[in-house]
Amino acid sequence: METEVHEAAGAAGHAGQAVGMPQLNFDYWPNQIFWLLVTLVAIYFLLTRVALPRIGAVLAERRGTITNDLAAAEELKQKAVLAEKAYNEALAKARAEAQAIVAETRAAIQAELDEATAKADAEISAKSAESEARIAEIRAGALQSVTEVAKDTAEALVAALGGKSDPAGVDAAVAARMKG
Amino acid sequence: METEAEHTGLAIHPMDQFIVKKLFCHTESTAPMNECTTNIHWYDITNVTMWMAIAVLVIAAILVLGTRRRAIVPSRSQSVAELLYGFIHNMVEEVTGHEGVKYFPYVMTLFLFVLCGNVLGLLPLSFTTTSHMAVTVPLALMVFVGVTALGFMKNGPGFLKMFWVTSAPLAIRPVLAVIEVISYFVRPVSHSIRLAGNMMAGHAVIKVIAGFASIVVVSPVVVGAVTAIYALELLVAVVQAYVFTILTCVYLRDAVGDAHH
Structure with a gap:
């Protein structure tokens, strides 16, 4: 076994048992370099044929999707702004219309009211004229009655006082008093 | 015998984890260097092969299997x-x-x-392929040679203007040119040693500290220390991959990027 070890160590270029730095054992180099090249070529083909195009495509697709979505969102936002504008316009228009209707209605009511007032005024003045006529008539009637009552009273007083009644004199006296 | 002495005492072999072994090879020997770890031909299937293959499978699992649904709203694996x-x-x-x-x-x-x-490489009992200069040096050389060739193909002899710092006074430009050339050729060295050195040192330190766990008195401290260093090594593993890549990009910029330096 000892000889074997020494042979092996000798073949590895080292004296005795020491391993030393295997990194500096140049017997290993051809093997390592060969497999390194094989590995690098394998990784390179794995990357260029499959992995990198695929990941690149996925990333590009995602970027595209995000851009499209942002554009769509922008468009929708524009639409929303337009819709809001239209809504505000419609609201303003409706308000104006409502105000117009209110004014119109107010004017109509005012006109009706004015007409009714005028009619009522006319009626009132007609009625008061009539009333005044009747009052005048009544007043005239009353004056007549007062004259008659005064005449009768005067005649009765004259008769009671034992005098001879003189209708003409009584009339004249009453007339004179009524005027006064 | 030396072997016996090592097996009875405090046996710490921090570098054994870096030994390249043939797979499908059986040996009676308990020594670290035996017939399975020597006379390795370039075509032998070794633990290097296995762990590189596992790396390919992991990459395939993350990048291919994880994205198979191609969802617009990604699943967790696709997000990774x-x-x-x-x-x-x-x-x-x-x-x-x-x-x-x-x-x-x-x-x-x-x-x-x-x-x-x-x-x-941080998995217990695994083999860290990137801790070997046999791996990182070819990687760094590929970057170096590739970038240099690309620089000359793109800019022609104009690529050499990179070493002639026009923003400096004329008198010191030759000196700077020499420094620039040296630093250019040192690039692959630092590029490869940085990665392999970081990986190797961290793993060796973990192994050395873990070796002391057989001493009962200190074993709780050892467990805590190994946990802490493991966390640090996880960070180092990711950061070194990042550093290696960003340096590759920086070197690439000299060849393809703007002429200003």
């Missing part, structure tokens, strides 16, 4: 894949500019290999 993709894609675009984006698959390959190698 997209996160990795976006992270490296942004890094390449930001560091090298728009021109460099076509080298993104290469950078992504390097990043995923290093990341998986580093993180898988």
Whole structure:
């Protein structure tokens, strides 16, 4: 076994048992370099044929999707702004219309009211004229009655006082008093 | 015999984890260096092969299996894949500019290999492929040679203007040129040693500290220390993958990016 070890160590270029730095054992180099090249070529083909195009495509697709979505969102936002504008316009228009209707209605009511007032005024003045006529008539009637009552009273007083009644004199006296 | 002495005492073999072994090889020997760990030919199937294959499978699981539904609203696994993709894609675009984006698959390959190698290496009993200079040096050389060749193909001899710092006074430009050239050629060295050194040191330290766990008095401290260092190593594994990749991008910028330096 000892000889074997020494042979092996000798073949590895080292004296005795020491391993030393295997990194500096140049017997290993051809093997390592060969497999390194094989590995690098394998990784390179794995990357260029499959992995990198695929990941690149996925990333590009995602970027595209995000851009499209942002554009769509922008468009929708524009639409929303337009819709809001239209809504505000419609609201303003409706308000104006409502105000117009209110004014119109107010004017109509005012006109009706004015007409009714005028009619009522006319009626009132007609009625008061009539009333005044009747009052005048009544007043005239009353004056007549007062004259008659005064005449009768005067005649009765004259008769009671034992005098001879003189209708003409009584009339004249009453007339004179009524005027006064 | 030396072997017996080591097995009876405090046996700490921090470097044994880095030994390359043939798979499908049986040995009676208990020594770290035996017939399964020596005379390894370039075509032998070893633990390097296995852990690199596992890295490929993990990458496939994350990037291919995770994205199989191609959902607009991603699942968790798809998010991870997209996160990795976006992270490296942004890094390449930001560091090298728009021109460099076509080298993104290469950078992504390097990043995923290093990341998986580093993180898988943290599994207990695993083999850390990126702790070997045999792996990181070819990686760094590929970047170095690739960037240099690309620089000359894109800019022609104008690529050499990179070493001639026009913003400096004329007198010191030759000196700066020498320094620039040296620093340019040191790049692959630092690029590869940084990664392998970080990985190797961390794993060796964990192993050394864990070796003391057989001493009863200190074992609670050891468990705590190993846990803390493990957390640190997890961070180091990710950060070193990031550093390796961003340096690759920085070097790439010299070749494809704007001429100003």
